[in-house]
Amino acid sequence: MQLRDTPDQQRFREELRAWLRATLPTLDPQPSQDDWPARRAHDSHWQALLHQAGYAGLNWPAEYGGRGATPTEHLIFLEESELAGAPYVGVNFVGLLHAGPTLIAEASPEQRERHIPAILRGEEIWCQGFSEPDAGSDLAALRTRAVREGAGGEHYVVNGRKTWTSHAEVADYCELLVRTGPPDGPKHQGITWLIMPMDTPGVALRPLMTAGGSTEFSEMILEDVRIPVANRVGQEGDGWRIAMVTFAFERGTGFVSEVVWARRRLVEIAALAREKAAWEDSQTRRRIARLAAEFDALWALVKRNVSEAEHSADGVPGPGSSVFKLRFSEARQHLDDLHAEVRGRDALAFDDELCTYDGEPGYERLRSLAYTIAAGTSQVQRNIIGERILGLPKEPSAAKGGAR
C-alpha cells in the first residue's frame, strides 16, 4: 500500500509537467461557452497538440494509436493537467471518453480505421444520442425507432427524439441508441448502437438552455433519418450491452480532474473567507475544513480505484467508482454553496452577462445542480451499490415490463 510514484511514473510526470509549462502559454484564452465554433476550434487545437506530443488517447491501446499508458499514468496526466490549468477535454468529451473506447471494444476494423485516428487528432467531434424525454434514468425504455429499408435492407430509417445531446451543435457524429426490436418486447433487448453522421437529412436540433444560461445541451429531433446498416456497431439488438461498456469508463475517470479542481477551489474559498472575516465564524471555518477532508478522502478513493483497475484483468474501473460518483457529486454541490455563502451578497451579482464561463462561482453553482443527476443520478448510484455490490434484491417491477 503506497502512494509514491515509481521512477517510471516520476519520469512521466516530470516530462508532462515540462511539456505543459512550455505549451500552455501558447494557447488562446478559453472562448465564451456560447461561441460554439470558437469552442470547437479551441478544443480541437488542444487535442491536436496533445496528439503531436503523444498524449492523445493516453490510456488507449497503442495498436489503435493510443499511448497504452497504465491507469496510474492516466491519473497522473489528469492530475498534472488540472494543476497546470490545461483546457478540459471539452467538445472532445464524447469522442474520447464514450464513443472512442466503445469503438475500440466493439466496432469493426473498418469502423475503427475510419473514426479512431480522427478522434485522437481532434478532427472528429462526437455527441451522445442516448437519453430521451421519456427515457432518462430508465434508459432502456428508449423509443426512437429504427426500421430496415431498401431493397436489401441496407438502411435504417430512424424516427424519434433524443435529449441532453451535449456538443450537438459542433458534432460530426452521434453515438445513437435506437430500438430495432418490437416496441412491446423486452426492453433491454432490441436496442442497437449506430454511428449517425450529424449532417444526415432529417436531423434537427433545438438547444436547451440550462438554469445557468448556457446552451450546453440540445434536444435532437430525428425525422426519417436514413443511416446505412454498415454504421451499426456490433449486432442488431446488442446495443444495451455495448452502451454499458461505455458507462463503466465514464464513471471510472470522468470526474477525476474535478476532484483536483475542487480541492484547489476550497483553498481559494478559505483565502476569501480569511479576507472577508468569515473565517472567524467557527461554523463556516469548520464546514470548509470538513469539505477538505471529504475531497482528500475522495482523492484517496480515486487512487484506490485506479490501483485496482491497473491490476484487474480488463482495466475497467471497479464498483468503487459508484461510491466515488455518489459522494463527489454531493460534495461538489456543498462546495459551490459554501463559496456563495462566503462571498455573501456578491454571490447574487453576476459579472458576466450570461454568467457562463468556467470557474465563475455563480455559474459553477448553477451548473452543479446537474452533478447529482448527470451520468447516473445519485438514486441510480445507490441502486447500483445496493444491488450489484451488496447483493440486495431488485425492485420487483424493474426486471419486467416492455419498452413502453
Add this chain to the structure above:
Amino acid sequence: MDFRPTQDQLALAGAVRDVLGKHSAPGTPGQKAPEAGIGGVDVALWRDLAELGIFGVRVPEAGGGLGLGHAESVHVFEELGRCLATGPFTATALAAPLLPEYAGGRHRVGFGDLTGGEPQILEHLDALDALLVVETVEGEAPGAVGHTQVLRVEPIELRADAVPHPVDPCVPLHRLRQKPLRGEIVGDAGTADALLREGALLTAAYQVGIAAVLTERAVAYAKQRTQFGRAIGSFQAVKHLCADMFARAELARAAVHSAAVLLDDEAAGHDGADLPAAAAAVSAAKLLADEAAVTNARSAIQVHGGMGCTWEMGLHFHLKRAWALSMAYGRAAEHTDLISESL
C-alpha cells in the same frame, strides 16, 4: 503508486481476524444483559493477540517487534473494531514504540489527555499496569506559557472514583480527582503530538471496522427480513440506507489508509511535496471514520427496526463504542480546526 493493501497486510489482518474469531465478541446477537462488572479486558483475547505481536507492529525487529508501519497497524485495528475488541489496545500499541518494554503486550498501558479543561474520565484503570498522560504544565512565572509533556504514571497511585454505569457497558470508567499527577516524564510536546496523532489514526481504523461490520449486518438483515411480502432490502428506502453505509465505510477506509501511508512516508523522510500533509490527513481520517461509525450504527439500528433497539440484538454496543471513540484522541471540532490551519 499501488494503493492496494499488500498480500502481507491482508495476511496480518487475516491472522488477527482468526484470533478474534476464537473469542466471543460484544454485540453479537443473542447476548444477555451483562451483570455488574462484566465489562473490561478479555484477558485470554489480550494474551492471544499479544502472542501474534500486534503491540509490536511498529517496534523494530531488533527490539522484539515486527518492524512494520502505520500501514500495517491500521489493518490490525480495523479487525479489532470489527469485533469490538475491548481493552486498552490503542494506548498500549502507542506506548510500545516509545517504551520498548511494552512491545510484547505483557503490560497494559492506558492513556489520558489532560490538556483540555474537562473532567477526566479514564478507561480500564483497574486493568492497567501503566498510564501515559499528556498534560500541559503551567509556566513558572505568572502568565508564562506552559509546555506540554508526556508523563508515565503508576495507576495504583491515582485517586479516582469508579463510574457506576458507563454508557459502554464493556469499558469500565473512572473519574480522576487528582491534579497535578506525579510520574516520570517520558516525552516532550513533540512526543505528545505524535501520540495524539497516532492514537487518532488507530482509533479511526477501529471505527472503520465498526462501520464496515455494521454495513454487513444491516445488509444481511435486509435480505432476510420480509415485510409486505418481500425482503425489505428490495425497497429503495432501505436499500439506499445500506448503500450510504457502504459508501461511508469505503470512503473512511480510503482516508485511513491514505493517512497511514503518509505518516509512514513522513517518518521515512520521503519528499511529500505532491502529497497532503500527514497531520491533516490523519484528522480527515478521524473525522470521516467517526462519522461513518456513529452514522452506520444508527442506520444499522434503523434497518433492524424495533429489534435494533433491543439489548439482545447487540447493535447498541457498536453505537456506544462509536460514541466513546469519537471523543477519543480529538473530537470533530478539534480535527476540523487542525485541518483548517492547513488551508
